[in-house]
Amino acid sequence: MLATALRVPEDSPIRDPKPRGVAASKAPARAAPPSATGIGVTLRDLRKDFDGHTVIEGLDLHIPAGQFVAVVGRSGCGKSTLLRLILGLEQPSAGRIALESGAVRTPPKRIMFQEPRLLPWARVVDNVAVGLGEGGRKAERRARAQAALAEVGLSEKAGNWPATLSGGQRQRVALARALVSRPGLLALDEPLGALDALTRIDMQAMIERIWRAQGFTAILVTHDVAEAVAMADRILVVEAGRIALDVAVDVPRPRRRGDADLAALEGRILDHLLSERAPS
Amino acid sequence: MTPFLTTRTLERLTPWLVPAVILLGWQVAASTGLVSTRFMPAPSGVVAAGWEAARSGELWTNLSISFARAAVGFLIGGGIGFALGLANGLSRLSERLTDTTLQMIRNIPHLSLIPLVILWFGIDEEAKLFLVAIGVFFPVYANTLHGIRSVDPQLVEMGRVYGMSPTTLFTRVVLPGALPSIFVGLRYALGIMWLTLIVAETISASSGLGYMAMQAREFMLVDVVVLAIVIYAGLGKAADAVTRLLERRFLAWNPAYRNA
Numbered sequence: 001m002l003a004t005a006l007r008v009p010e011d012s013p014i015r016d017p018k019p020r021g022v023a024a025s026k027a028p029a030r031a032a033p034p035s036a037t038g039i040g041v042t043l044r045d046l047r048k049d050f051d052g053h054t055v056i057e058g059l060d061l062h063i064p065a066g067q068f069v070a071v072v073g074r075s076g077c078g079k080s081t082l083l084r085l086i087l088g089l090e091q092p093s094a095g096r097i098a099l100e101s102g103a104v105r106t107p108p109k110r111i112m113f114q115e116p117r118l119l120p121w122a123r124v125v126d127n128v129a130v131g132l133g134e135g136g137r138k139a140e141r142r143a144r145a146q147a148a149l150a151e152v153g154l155s156e157k158a159g160n161w162p163a164t165l166s167g168g169q170r171q172r173v174a175l176a177r178a179l180v181s182r183p184g185l186l187a188l189d190e191p192l193g194a195l196d197a198l199t200r201i202d203m204q205a206m207i208e209r210i211w212r213a214q215g216f217t218a219i220l221v222t223h224d225v226a227e228a229v230a231m232a233d234r235i236l237v238v239e240a241g242r243i244a245l246d247v248a249v250d251v252p253r254p255r256r257r258g259d260a261d262l263a264a265l266e267g268r269i270l271d272h273l274l275s276e277r278a279p280s
Numbered sequence: 281m282t283p284f285l286t287t288r289t290l291e292r293l294t295p296w297l298v299p300a301v302i303l304l305g306w307q308v309a310a311s312t313g314l315v316s317t318r319f320m321p322a323p324s325g326v327v328a329a330g331w332e333a334a335r336s337g338e339l340w341t342n343l344s345i346s347f348a349r350a351a352v353g354f355l356i357g358g359g360i361g362f363a364l365g366l367a368n369g370l371s372r373l374s375e376r377l378t379d380t381t382l383q384m385i386r387n388i389p390h391l392s393l394i395p396l397v398i399l400w401f402g403i404d405e406e407a408k409l410f411l412v413a414i415g416v417f418f419p420v421y422a423n424t425l426h427g428i429r430s431v432d433p434q435l436v437e438m439g440r441v442y443g444m445s446p447t448t449l450f451t452r453v454v455l456p457g458a459l460p461s462i463f464v465g466l467r468y469a470l471g472i473m474w475l476t477l478i479v480a481e482t483i484s485a486s487s488g489l490g491y492m493a494m495q496a497r498e499f500m501l502v503d504v505v506v507l508a509i510v511i512y513a514g515l516g517k518a519a520d521a522v523t524r525l526l527e528r529r530f531l532a533w534n535p536a537y538r539n540a
Contacts (some may be wrong), residue, residue, distance in 0.1 A: 110442075120534065121456040121459075122452070161533045162533075
């Protein structure tokens with residue numbers, strides 16, 4: 001108790017995140033919102049081969065329930081494969097994936113893709129209801145879909161066809177579809193990559209706000225280091241199928257764009273990514 | 281003072297301007313004796329023939345017989361084509377088993393089967409139904425197959441990830457995605473349906489519109505021949521209008537069809 005009190009406050013951005021970054025894969029859970037529904041993820045000695053080619057090898061990772069983790073890395077480093085493994089879209093070649101949640105009934109896992117992937121022939125509200133899975137009373141499904149749409153600020157578009165929405169609005173509908181079932185784990189596979197800069201910043205803020213309110217575990221795969229730094233509690237740099245760097249982002253929320261600590265961290269991660277290419 | 285012709289009504293009338301002028305010229309040419317009515321009756325003559333045929337009941341009998349043949353042949357051929365298109369679009373095994381065979385048969389012009397069909401069925405109903413069904417089969421089959429093939433695989437993956445059962449995946453993702461292409465097949469099929477029926481009825485029949493036209497030719501009743509042609513045109517137009525209506529109803533989500 002006393003020891004804890006004497007430590008530099010964990011929320012302080014002054015604390016150098018370096019030591020923790022070096023102690024790979026041991027970043028403690030912190031600054032995560034209270035999580036009632038989040039799913040914790042533990043990976044042990046995970047390996048994934050595609051046609052004899054190893055994409056992920058000997059990967060150990062623990063993501064506490066409710067944490068917001070960003071995974072960055074070069075194209076082809078295995079970050080998307082890692083996400084698909086966690087979601088169960090791919091089966092590991094070796095190793096173990098364990099998901100645990102405090103809830104009695106394990107909440108669902110959801111993914112948001114880079115493209116909205118809305119059904120063009122379904123109205124916006126029906127697209128959101130796809131996220132509820134099958135079954136349930138029609139009126140109740142509709143009400144829940146409406147509520148999720150309200151959360152992303154698109155209530156008035158419920159009866160529209162997706163074709164009439166802008167790119168950013170479609171991605172918000174996709175977010176509502178991912179969130180309508182109150183997931184315990186939300187996987188974000190570069191969901192904002194195709195949006196213009198301003199829309200992207202709005203979407204980042206919206207995702208962060210909803211994550212803080214709902215407390216699901218969020219795993220964001222991105223190639224935009226600034227985005228990772230702005231949104232995540234913790235950043236994993238994946239390199240050749242392993243976690244090369246595991247850094248906690250000790251900057252309190254709400255975070256301000258252009259914050260010096262964020263910029264410094266971003267620089268550090270970029271340096272790391274760029275140095276990978278340097279000839280040894 | 282409001283103008284008598286607003287821009288809107290003018291726009292509505294524009295497509296009908298050319299047909300009206302042609303009809304008028306035709307009538308004038310026939311009435312003034314420029315064209316002999318022995319070879320080309322005046323529009324008024326065709327209308328009179330139509331009235332006569334309608335009053336005697338002959339027109340309705342033949343029309344309903346032709347319509348029934350077209351519908352039954354279409355349902356059989358289109359139904360089989362649709363079913364096989366779905367099966368081959370959804371199952372690799374089914375496709376490998378049947379597609380090559382079907383593609384080979386497709387290259388036979390179906391009207392070239394007429395002598396064979398007459399040998400098999402005589403000039404009974406089966407002959408006409410068989411030909412219409414064969415003619416309609418291929419456009420429906422090919423376009424259904426293509427439609428299912430071209431469904432966005434990303435949407436299918438989304439459906440799987442979001443826990444859709446195979447049935448739901450089919451009804452909510454695959455079938456709606458294939459629908460625009462299926463409608464293209466439907467339109468082609470309707471055109472081929474009339475074409476085949478007319479040829480079949482003209483060559484070998486004892487009833488129907490084509491038979492009516494052929495009989496009229498025997499007696500040099502040019503006005504009835506032209507009447508039959510006009511009715512065919514009307515039926516084709518009606519079939520097209522129905523397809524359009526269906527498209528507007530089922531493809532309303534598609535910006536390409538919304539204002540079509």
